[in-house]
Amino acid sequence: MSTYPSPQRHHILSVLVQNKAGVLARVASLFARRGYNIFSLAVAPTEDPQFSRITIVVDVEGTTLEQIVKQLFKLIEVVRISELDPQKSVERELFMATVRTDGENRGQIVELANIFEAKVLAVGVDALTLSLEGSPEKLDDFEELLRGYGIVELQRTGRIALPKLDREAHSRAVKGKAS
Amino acid sequence: MKITGAEALIKALEMESVDVMFGYPGGCILPAYDPLLKSSIRHILVRHEQGAGHMAEGYAHVTGRPGVAMVTSGPAATNLVTPLCDAYMDSIPMVAITGQVSTSAIGTDAFQECDTVGITRSITKHNELVMSAEDLPLAIRQAFHIATTGRPGPVLIDIPKDVLQNSMTWHWPTDEEVQASLPGYHPTTKGHPRMIKEAAKLILAAERPVLYLGGGVLKSRAAEVVREIAELLNIPVVTTLMARGAFPDSHPLCLGMPGMHGTAAAVTAMQKSDLLIALGARFDDRVTGKVSAFAQEAKIIHVDIDPAEQGKVRRPDVPIVGDCKLVSIEILKALRELLDGGEVQADIAPWRSRCSGWQEQFPLSYEPSAPGAALKPQFCLEQIRDHAPEGTILVSGVGQHQMWSSQYWHFDEPYTWVNSGGLGTMGFSVPAAIGAKVGRPDKTVWAIDGDGCFQMTAQELITASISKIPIKVGILNNSYLGMVRQWQEMFYGERYSEVDLGGGVPDFVKWAEAMGCVGIRVDSPEEVAPAIERANSINDRPVVVDFRVEEFEKVFPMVAAGASNDDIILPPSQNDRREYLR
Incomplete structure (x- = not known):
């Protein structure tokens, strides 16, 4: 039984957001609205209490990933997105x-x-x-x-x-x- | 000095130079309506909150300034959902203020409580529940900043009643404070210089270029510079439904509207093109038809301020994220530099003549009505067009009448066309026309509506009568849900299901009169021009003209949903010429 998506399709997005009420709901509803799949998600404040970091594992092909990242950027409270290469993180x-x-x-x-x-x-x-x-x-x-x-x-x-x-x-x- | 949250709200709106707002009071928003009494802001009391939203949109369409709607909580907020989604789809700057139950009651299923920010999250560019009166000025400043910059869109601010009632110390945030409060919001406006250079080279090298103008050209007020580019190199131009007026229809380079009901010349030129220069356009399914069969030989230059539009539908060869106007200015500059440096544009004369051939062979056309037979809707539109004072603004609902409006009007100026493109909102026309007239009281505003659409929002004509907003409404009344009927005729074997609106009821003239308007009924071709002249001469109240038109008229050309643009269905009279579409 394979628990995690295949390495080619599995991407880790580290999303820095403003630490405000409703931000997680905004991110989650964007995924739901655009039909993207969240594989796992972890969220907590960062060293700076103004910001939280959401770590999202998504299971998609390249073009969809690009769209996810761009759509996430459109959320006003999203400050930065890094795609973490599993080999280099x-x-x-x-x-x-x-x-x-x-x-x-x-x-x-x-x-x-x-x-x-x-x-x-x-x-x-x-x-x-x-x-x-x-x-x-x-x-x-x-x-x-x-x-x-x-x-x-x-x-x-x-x-x-x-x-x-x-x-x-x-x-x-x-x-x-x-x- | 301490003031209430409600006073701060109205003061903030005044600081944002709001001159008019469209709204409807109620329980939770009540505190905001008191300081409004001594405000410079004109408030227009609508008859349904949906009307307030569409009026704000109409106002924004023609002025370029954000429209403002203010309503109460619960059902009022949900009534605003349709216009918010409409504004989101068409990138219309709009600020919506909704009342909310008091902070202590939130989450208790209180009277008229609903999760407004939750409901509107995916149909607004941004929304915010303000939990303290102190935060109100910043929230309002942010709302206007976000609504009007980058890709414009609607922003909703939800304000609990106690936040409006509580007192606060007024502070108007500086630009720096607004910037600092939005660390993740920095729209890119300047295009990448290397990409711009590359675009210019591609444009000069193209043998079959087409300028594909979308709503972004109007939003960024780029019409003039785009025209310079087109004229410099003689590039044919198509204007999408959202861009009608961005390039003059009377211009020899203009091929008209592309897409499902576009002109055969515009549709075919895009199909055969080797370079589409997409400016503020989003490769909408109504334009591309079957995406895999769309403009297969064309390279794509895609200029859009929204990075997410790049590659969403079609991967561009040269993506340029930026403001259409700023980028177009830079592209024009780069083109001139290349030309001055001795570069030569590819010979596009054969392409120009092919395009003109399509225009000559396939003009928009309809069969005029036989003597004694029913009126043709296209004829009514031509007559309204020919009698319209210069600069008339045309507003439409959604359906056949919308397509005929876009096809048969001659749009020669920007910001003279208002319609619901992306969402396709029936009932848009009457309230949007009211908003447009409020924004441009100096202009004649004609709303073209279908009898189906009209019955959705007609009550806003009461608003227009009472608030002295003299719009003109032309109903192309075929007693049918015309576009749905057309699809049932063409694609469902003439099995008409639930599209007959029951001709004769309502009596639109009596209804118009009951709402304080002048009502005119038109049955025959000879009555058309006098009725329009009379409507144009009345400026102290709204006028409704009920044009009784042919029931079975269809919109042509047509590309069936999901079909390739190559399989465009021509008007029956042009079928024998199909071979010229090559």
Whole structure:
């Protein structure tokens, strides 16, 4: 089971917006109105409380991506959009899962968690809640392996990303121009 | 000194040089109507909030200044939805003020509460719920700035009742403060110099160029410089439905309107062109027909202030983001430099003669009515046109009468044509004509309407009567939803479904008189000219002329929806000449 869209069609947009009421709704309704698909979305204030950063993973071909970016720019509160190349950015996501355990296999699950450097957040009679922070691919692998034990509940945050520091041209940022 | 939010709102509108607004009071907006009593702003009390919106649009169309509409919350705000969407589609600058329930009541399903900013989010260029009286002046300044710069459009400001009632300290934000408050809004107006140079080279090299003018030419007030470009190089010009008047129809280079009901010459010239110079046009489906079959051999220069229009429908060879006027000035300069430097334009004489051939072979035409037979709508339009005082503004609704208006009028000046292009809003004509007349009281304003359209918004003629706005309305009354009937005839095997409006009712003359207008009924060709002359001579009240026209008349030429422009359907009388379209 492939959890994420294929690499060619998967694009990460890092969208800097004014931190104002209704901005997220504006972004979301633009996607809905124009028929674009959001794969995952994470939003939080930045170092400057005036601005928030929305990290959106979209699953589209090139021309549609160009339209998405241009349409997003038309929103007055969008200040800057960077398309982050997955090869040239660091991505993180947080994952929490409650896994069924019959007692006998608890050791196996904990061992698996140790290998992945996951944390055990809660222990119940017949279940464990684990958390793992890391690259989305690592999370995919962990999820795949846990599935065999029976995942009761699963929650992923959606990825956040920033450009890598040790490269020259790490992101394609276009200044906030709109009409 | 402290003033109320309501006083600040009206003062801010005065600071923005608003001279007139169209509106309707009600519960939540009540506080704003009190300071209006001592304001210099003229308020026109409409009969339905939709009318206020279309009047603001009509006003903006002819003046270039933003139209202002003010209404209350809930149902009033939802009644404004259609005009907002109309203005958004046609890039009309407009500022809408809506009342909202008090801040403490928001979200409680209070009386006349609705999520106005939520509802209008995707049909406004921007909207804002103002939560504090202190924020009102900046919100209003931003609204006018956003509505009128970049690609123009409607902006809505939603104001809770308590925000209007609360007191605040007046402060009018400076330009710098407005800029700083909009860190993400910097429309590009100047075109890229390299692209402009490239465009100029392509234009000189083209053997079959066409200037494809859209509404952006009018919005940026570029008509004059565009004409200079056309005349410098003898390039044929087409003007889209939104650009009628941007280039004179009487000019020898003008091929008329392209698109679904465009002239055969305009449609075919675009199809056969090797270079389309698109200025402020957006490759609308009504212009391109089937996109994959549209102007297949043409390279594209696309000038548009909205970057999102570049490549949305057709990928341009030379994209230029910028204001049409500024970019056209630069292109003209670049062309002159190239010519002065010894460059020579490709020989376009054969192309010119092909285009004129199409014009000669395929003029707009209709069969005149036989003696004693019903009036032809095209004849009525020609007569109104021929009797119109110079500079008359023509406004239309949506449907057959709209297409005939665009086809048979001779638009020789910019800002003399007002219609609903993108959204296709039936009922647009009467209120938009009222707005246009308020904006240009010095001009004669004729609204051409269908009997279907007229019945949607006719009550605004009461507004016109009472507020002394003497517009003229010509109803091309065929007792049918004519355009839908035409499609059912042509594409649904003459199976007429729900298009018969039941001829005879209403009595439009009595209705007009009941609304304080002069009503005139016209049945035969001899009555047409005298009725128009009489209408033109009345300037103290609105006039409605009910032209009873032929029921089965169709609009030609026509490109069927989704068909290629190559498959243009000609008027029956020209079918035998089809081979000349090559």
